[in-house]
Amino acid sequence: MLGTDAPRPGCGGVVDYLDRLGEELLARQRAAELAIASMGISFTVYSEKGNIDRAWPFDVIPRVIEINEWSRVAEGLIQRLRALNLFIGDLYGDAKVLADGVIPEEIVKGSPNYRPECIGVVPPLGTWAHISGSDLVRGADGVFRVLEDNLRVPSGVSYMLENRQISKRVFADAFRSLDIQPVDGYPARLQQTLSALTPRPGDTPVIAVLTPGIHNSAYFEHAFLASQMGALLVEGNDLVVGDDDVCRVRTVGGLVQVDVIYRRVDDLFLDPEVFLPDSMVGVPGLMRAWRAGNVAVANAPGAGVADDKVVYAYVPELIRYYLGEDPVVDAVPTYVCLRDDDRRFVLDHLDELVVKPANESGGYGIFIGTSATAEEKEDIRAAVQAEPRNWIAQPIIALSTAPTLCDDRPAPRHIDLRPFILSGENPYVTNGGLTRVALREGSLVVNSSQGGGSKDTWIIDPHVDGSSPPLADIAPAHRGNSQAQEGS
Amino acid sequence: MSDDTATRGDLDTHVEEDDLLAEGAAGVEAATGIGGGALLSSVAEHLYWAGRYLERAESTVRLVRSHTELFVDLPRSAGLGWAPLLAVTGTRTVFDDGYDKVVEDDVVHFLLAERTNQGSVVASIDQARENLRVTRGMIPQRMWEVLNETSQWVRSTATAGSARHARVMWTEDVIRRFHTLTGIVAVAMSRDLAYAFLELGRLIERADMTTRVLDVQAGILMGSGSQGLAPFTDLTWGAMLRTLGAEQAYRRQMGGVVSARKAVRFLLRDLAFPRSVEHCMLEISRWLLELPYQEGPRAAATTTSMLLDQILIDDLDLNGLHEFVDQVQLGLGDLHVQLEAAYFPARPDGSTT
Numbered sequence: 001m002l003g004t005d006a007p008r009p010g011c012g013g014v015v016d017y018l019d020r021l022g023e024e025l026l027a028r029q030r031a032a033e034l035a036i037a038s039m040g041i042s043f044t045v046y047s048e049k050g051n052i053d054r055a056w057p058f059d060v061i062p063r064v065i066e067i068n069e070w071s072r073v074a075e076g077l078i079q080r081l082r083a084l085n086l087f088i089g090d091l092y093g094d095a096k097v098l099a100d101g102v103i104p105e106e107i108v109k110g111s112p113n114y115r116p117e118c119i120g121v122v123p124p125l126g127t128w129a130h131i132s133g134s135d136l137v138r139g140a141d142g143v144f145r146v147l148e149d150n151l152r153v154p155s156g157v158s159y160m161l162e163n164r165q166i167s168k169r170v171f172a173d174a175f176r177s178l179d180i181q182p183v184d185g186y187p188a189r190l191q192q193t194l195s196a197l198t199p200r201p202g203d204t205p206v207i208a209v210l211t212p213g214i215h216n217s218a219y220f221e222h223a224f225l226a227s228q229m230g231a232l233l234v235e236g237n238d239l240v241v242g243d244d245d246v247c248r249v250r251t252v253g254g255l256v257q258v259d260v261i262y263r264r265v266d267d268l269f270l271d272p273e274v275f276l277p278d279s280m281v282g283v284p285g286l287m288r289a290w291r292a293g294n295v296a297v298a299n300a301p302g303a304g305v306a307d308d309k310v311v312y313a314y315v316p317e318l319i320r321y322y323l324g325e326d327p328v329v330d331a332v333p334t335y336v337c338l339r340d341d342d343r344r345f346v347l348d349h350l351d352e353l354v355v356k357p358a359n360e361s362g363g364y365g366i367f368i369g370t371s372a373t374a375e376e377k378e379d380i381r382a383a384v385q386a387e388p389r390n391w392i393a394q395p396i397i398a399l400s401t402a403p404t405l406c407d408d409r410p411a412p413r414h415i416d417l418r419p420f421i422l423s424g425e426n427p428y429v430t431n432g433g434l435t436r437v438a439l440r441e442g443s444l445v446v447n448s449s450q451g452g453g454s455k456d457t458w459i460i461d462p463h464v465d466g467s468s469p470p471l472a473d474i475a476p477a478h479r480g481n482s483q484a485q486e487g488s
Numbered sequence: 489m490s491d492d493t494a495t496r497g498d499l500d501t502h503v504e505e506d507d508l509l510a511e512g513a514a515g516v517e518a519a520t521g522i523g524g525g526a527l528l529s530s531v532a533e534h535l536y537w538a539g540r541y542l543e544r545a546e547s548t549v550r551l552v553r554s555h556t557e558l559f560v561d562l563p564r565s566a567g568l569g570w571a572p573l574l575a576v577t578g579t580r581t582v583f584d585d586g587y588d589k590v591v592e593d594d595v596v597h598f599l600l601a602e603r604t605n606q607g608s609v610v611a612s613i614d615q616a617r618e619n620l621r622v623t624r625g626m627i628p629q630r631m632w633e634v635l636n637e638t639s640q641w642v643r644s645t646a647t648a649g650s651a652r653h654a655r656v657m658w659t660e661d662v663i664r665r666f667h668t669l670t671g672i673v674a675v676a677m678s679r680d681l682a683y684a685f686l687e688l689g690r691l692i693e694r695a696d697m698t699t700r701v702l703d704v705q706a707g708i709l710m711g712s713g714s715q716g717l718a719p720f721t722d723l724t725w726g727a728m729l730r731t732l733g734a735e736q737a738y739r740r741q742m743g744g745v746v747s748a749r750k751a752v753r754f755l756l757r758d759l760a761f762p763r764s765v766e767h768c769m770l771e772i773s774r775w776l777l778e779l780p781y782q783e784g785p786r787a788a789a790t791t792t793s794m795l796l797d798q799i800l801i802d803d804l805d806l807n808g809l810h811e812f813v814d815q816v817q818l819g820l821g822d823l824h825v826q827l828e829a830a831y832f833p834a835r836p837d838g839s840t841t
Contacts, residue, residue: 039633206526252681253780
C-alpha cells in the first residue's frame with residue numbers, strides 16, 4: 001500500500017509493519033496530531049497579522065535508514081566538523097591556510113560572516129562550531145551528500161526529539177519489535193559538550209541558553225533544550241556584564257556568574273558594544289567577557305565564516321589539508337565562479353546547473369537551469385561575469401522521496417535530512433536527525449514555514465530482528481520512476 | 489540585607505546588584521553549586537503571574553457556578569441579578585463597553601468565554617499558559633500538557649457551556665481539570681524557588697478573591713434594591729461559602745447552621761481552611777521566609793496579618809465589613825508591589841505588568 005517502488009535495503013521490517021497496519025495507519029496519524037496538540041509542540045510563523053503559533057506538522061510514516069550506512073555518514077560528519085573547526089581557528093589565528101594558498105583570501109575575508117573581532121581569540125578546546133546541523137540529501141544514485149553546513153545557530157533538534165516521542169506513543173508496538181536506535185541521548189551530550197567549556201573547571205558550571213525571546217520562530221526549541229539540560233533559559237536583559245568582564249544572570253537571589261552560554265542569537269545581535277548597536281536581544285559586553293575567557297560562548301562568534309556557500313566548495317580540500325584524509329561523506333560537486341575554469345564550465349552548461357548566490361539564504365536568487373527562460377539565462381550569465389565571487393553552481397539534484405500521508409493516502413514526497421553534530425572532546429552525531437518533507441507534490445521546499453512537514457527518522461539494524469521477512473517477499477515487481485525511494 | 493537567609497534553591501550566598509556596582513564585583517561573587525537551581529528574576533515573575541491567572545480562572549468558574557445555583561434556588565421576588573458577578577470580578581466597566589444590559593446570558597458569556605475580557609476564564613487560562621510557555625522548564629511536563637488540553641477544551645466548549653442548562657456540568661468539568669493541575673503540582677513539583685513564586689501568586693489571588701466574594705455579599709445584602717433577599721439571607725451566605733468551596737468545611741468547623749457572622753469569621757480567620765484569608769496569609773509568610781531579600785514583602789504581609797488579628801468580627805456590620813475588606817485588599821496590593829520591587833526585573837519603561 002505504500003507506493004510503487006521497492007524499499008531500500010534494510011527497511012523490510014518497517015514496511016512489513018506498516019503494511020500490516022493497513023487503514024489503522026490513518027488512526028495513528030490522528031493520534032499523533034492529538035499528541036502534538038496536547039504536548040504543545042509548535043512553531044512560530046511570521047505574518048503580517050502577527051506571529052502565529054502553529055502545531056508542528058508531522059507525518060507519521062517514518063523515514064528509515066540502515067545502520068551501517070548511517071555509521072559511515074556519521075563518521076564523515078565528524079571528520080568534516082573536525083576540519084571546519086581547525087579551519088576557523090586557523091583563520092582567526094595564524095591563517096596558514098591562506099598563506100599556503102588552499103583557499104583564496106578574498107573568499108574568506110569577503111564573507112559576511114567573517115568577524116575580524118575574533119582574531120587572536122583561542123576558545124576553549126579550540127572548538128568554534130560546537131553545535132552544527134548539516135543538511136544531507138540523497139540524489140538519484142542513492143548516495144547521501146552534504147548540501148550545506150549550518151555552523152551558526154542551527155535549529156530543529158528539539159523537533160527531532162519530539163518526533164520520536166510522538167512516534168513512540170503511536171507506534172509503541174513497533175518499538176518493541178524493531179531495533180530502532182534511540183535519539184534521546186542528545187540533550188545529555190549537548191550538556192556535556194557545553195560543560196566542558198567552563199572557565200571554572202571543578203565547579204558545576206552555570207549554563208544558560210540565550211534566546212532572542214518568545215517571538216523567535218525557534219523559541220520552543222530554546223525552551224525545550226534548556227529544560228532538557230537543566231540549564232537557565234535567558235534573554236539578553238537577564239544577563240549583565242560588569243567592568244570586570246564577567247557575565248552574570250539576574251536571579252531572585254542576586255547576580256550569579258554564568259560559565260557557558262549556548263546562544264541562539266546571531267553574531268550581529270550578540271553584543272551591541274561590538275556589533276549592531278541597536279540590538280535589543282543581545283548582551284552589552286558579552287564579547288569582552290568571551291575574549292577575556294570568563295564565559296564560553298557556543299557556537300563561538302565568527303564560526304559562521306565556514307558555512308559560506310563558496311567556502312563549502314573548498315571543504316573537501318580543507319579536510320585533506322588539515323587532516324591528511326579523504327572525505328568520508330561526499331559533498332555536492334560545486335563550481336566556484338571565481339575560478340576561471342569553473343566559470344567557463346558553468347557558463348557553458350547553464351541548462352544543467354543550479355546557480356546560487358554565495359551570500360543569500362532561504363533560497364533567494366537561485367537560478368535553476370532546467371526551468372529558466374532565455375532571458376533569465378542571459379541575466380545570470382551577466383551577473384556571474386560581473387561578480388564571479390558572488391556565485392557558485394551545482395548540478396541539479398533529484399531529491400529522494402519517501403512515502404508520506406497526503407489526503408489520507410501514502411504518496412512520494414521529497415525529503416532532506418538534518419543531523420546534528422556536537423564537536424569537542426567527544427564528538428557526537430545524532431542517530432539520524434530531523435527529516436523534513438515537502439508536502440506539496442513535486443515541491444522541493446521542505447521548510448516548515450512554507451508548508452513543509454517532518455518525519456521521525458529511524459536508524460535500524462535489520463539484522464537484529466530475525467522475524468523480518470526477506471525483502472523479496474515485500475518488494476513489488478516494478479519500479480515506477482528513477483528517483484530513489486526512502487523507506488517505503 | 490542579610491546574607492544568612494535560607495533559600496530554597498542551592499544558592500549559598502546572594503549578592504546585591506548595588507554591592508556589585510560599588511565594589512566592582514571583585515570578591516563578592518555569588519558562590520553557586522547550581523545548574524538549573526538559580527531562579528531568574530524574569531522567570532519568577534512569569535511563575536507568579538501564572539499562579540495568579542490559574543487561581544483567577546478557577547475562582548471565576550466557581551463564582552459562576554454557585555451564583556447560577558443560587559439564582560435557580562431563589563424565587564424571582566428575591567430580585568437577585570447578575571451584576572454582583574461583575575462587581576466581584578471588578579469587570580463592570582469592561583462589560584458595559586461591550587454589552588447593553590446586565591442579563592444572565594451576556595454576563596455568563598462575558599465571564600467564561602469572552603476573550604476581550606482579560607479576567608474571563610478563557611483569557612485567564614490563556615495568560616497562565618503564555619506565562620508558563622516561557623517557563624516550561626520549571627514546571628512538570630505533565631502540567632504543561634494538561635494546561636494545553638484544558639486551554640483547548642475550554643476554548644472550544646466555553647460558549648456552549650455557558651448556556652444555563654449545560655452550565656453546572658460544564659463548570660464541574662473545568663474545575664475537575666483544575667484539580668488535575670493542582671494535583672500534578674502537589675506531587676510532581678519540587679518545593680523550590682520556582683514553586684514558591686507559583687504558590688505566592690496563587691495565594692495572593694486566592695486571598696484577594698475571598699475578600700472580593702465577602703465584599704460583594706455584603707454589597708448584595710446592603711443594596712437598596714435587594715430587600716427581597718432578606719428572607720433568604722442564609723441561602724445567600726451558603727452560596728457564598730459554596731463559591732469558595734467552603735460549605736462542607738464550614739459546617740464541620742462552625743456547626744451546621746450558616747450565619748452571617750460565623751461565615752465571615754470562617755472566611756477571614758479560620759486557620760485551617762485553605763481559602764480563608766488568614767490561612768493564605770500564613771502560607772504567604774511561610775513561603776516568604778524561604779526567600780532571599782524578604783524584608784519588604786514580609787513587612788507588607790505582616791501588616792495585613794495584623795489587620796486580621798485586630799478585627800472584631802462580632803462588632804462588624806455590613807458597612808464595616810466592606811471597609812475592612814478594602815483595607816485587606818490594599819494590603820495585598822502592597823504585598824504585590826513589594827514582591828515586584830524585591831524580585832522581578834525592572835522594566836525600562838517603568839511599567840509593572
